[in-house]
Amino acid sequence: MEPLGIEPSPNALQASARTLYAKVPDMKKATPERSLEIRYP
Incomplete structure (x- = not known):
C-alpha cells in the first residue's frame, strides 16, 4: 500500500x-441519450 x-x-x-475508455469503445461513439442508457440501464 x-x-x-x-x-x-x-x-x-x-x-x-x-x-x-478502451474497455467501452461503443460509449465513445454513442449519442448522449445512448450514453445515459449505458450508464443507467
Whole structure:
C-alpha cells in the first residue's frame, strides 16, 4: 500500500482514463441519450 499523501501523477490518471475508455469503445461513439442508457440501464 502506498504511503498516504502521495497522489497519482497526471500521467497515471490519463492512463487509467484511456484504459477505461478502451474497455467501452461503443460509449465513445454513442449519442448522449445512448450514453445515459449505458450508464443507467
